[in-house]
Amino acid sequence: MDFGEDMESNVDFHINDEAKRMLKEIELVKKNVENSELYAGMCLNLKQNKTIQKHFFRLLGGHSHVQVVIYGLGSTEYSFSSQFQLAVVLLLKRDFPNWIGNIEIYDPCMSAADIIFFEKLGLEVLTNDENCKRRAQRPTMFYMPNPCWYLIGNLLGANWSSSCLNKIFVLTNSFSYTLTNAPRCSTSLETVIRLERILDFTTEVTIETSGNQKYANLFSGFAWHFFDVDPNNDIDKPGCYWLDMQRHLEEGFLENMRSNMTSEDFAQIWIDFRGARRLRCKNVPPPPGCIKLNIYGIGRKSDQPGRYSGIFQDEKGKCFDRYRGDIDVEDNVIAGLEALRIGLAGCMEGRPNAPKLIVESDNVILVHYVNGLPEPNDTAMRWLGEIFDMLKHIACVVCHIYEEANEASRDLALKGECHR
Secondary structure: OOOOOOHHHHHHHHHHHHHHHHHHHHHHHHHHHHOOHHHHHHHHHHHHOHHHHHHHHHHHOOOOOEEEEEEOOOOOOOOHHHHHHHHHHHHHHHHOOOOEEEEEEEOOOOOHHHHHHHHHOOOEEOOOOOOOOOOOOOOEEEEEOOOOHHHHHHHHHHOOOHHHHOOEEEEEEOHHHHHHHOOOOOOOHHHHHHHHHHHHHEEEEEOOOOOOHHHHHHHOOEEEEEEOOOOOOHHHOOOHHHHHHHHHHHHHHHHHHHOOOOHHHHHHHHOOOOOOHHHHHOOOOOOOOOEEEEEEEEOOEOOEOEEEEEEEEOOOOOEEEEEEEEEOOOOHHHHHHHHHHHHHHHHHOOOOOOOEEEEEEOOHHHHHHHHOOOOOOHHHHHHHHHHHHHHOOOEEEEEEOOHHHHHHHHHHHHHOOOOO
8 A cells, every 4th residue: 555645545555554553552551561560559449449349349248250341541643642541440350451441532522533443442432422421330440541530429429329329430530639720610519518518428549659750740640539428428418519510609708808809800700700609699698707788770661760770788698888879761771770889889999998899789781781791782781881990900790690689779679668
């Protein structure tokens, strides 16, 4: 075959030839890994570590073998690192045939040559992207060499019951390390919450890497993870994860309010963040060091003028200042923006002195506009321009609440009453 000719006319040949060459490469890589301190240590642990053996015995129960599922390997056609990481599980299959059964694999990066290569090695290639959401029906080992943060959360979430968690074990990056280092953003939030709950029921056995820098880079922080969850634990209760999420959201909000974030920093979070349900449903006093401003605005209707109001509340939940007024506009958002403008102007003058201000409104469009979501009309922009200038000088978060949590400011605007 002339490799100088146009490969486009011989694509199938070249793909199959790549797979054949990769089969030769993997044998060399397996010998390299087999002779490494890393693999020798893994085998010693599997043969002699009583903790690991105890969990294997419990996991297997009446089953003869565990199923192995590989996620997050990457492409062995394009990455030598992926070949080294695959070699580990292939050697484990060879050296521990008494407990490792069939191996399934999926990665969105795998190529046509990868698929041929995997099948020649006797692996079952999954055709659908499970997104690491396989729910274990039998003892299963999940091998995840390079998982994105959120995939750990997907795997734990799919198996979020004592019966499923007690069927699986995971060979991947240390959960303890992941919890410490995972960013507290929306994409990894589930992972953080699941790990916070499950670590108390997790036995983590670290895999020691050798002094070889290649192995240290490929397997640093790798660990076996076994779960032993009491069936009476809260994990099995309906809504457990949802409640954990709500608690986490509240704690995150309090942590942000204790930080040195600016109004711009807050807006970058609240442009996408709805917040905890309890804070949206109930009139909750602000945390220490903060004051709260509840605003309300309603536009002109027939013979009723537009109205707006604001109520300031201290950390004990006590109303210490309020204001209301009329405005000749039809748009509820504009009336609410006027309520916000008046409140911020007072804070700028020290009435009240607000080191950190939490503004709550039941008008979700107003909250969107103030936090930077599109797209305010020209009239709204006239109010927002002045508001944005004042927010440069005040540490302020503007968030959405439900109508029942904003009853006092609504009654003040409509009836001149304040219940606080």
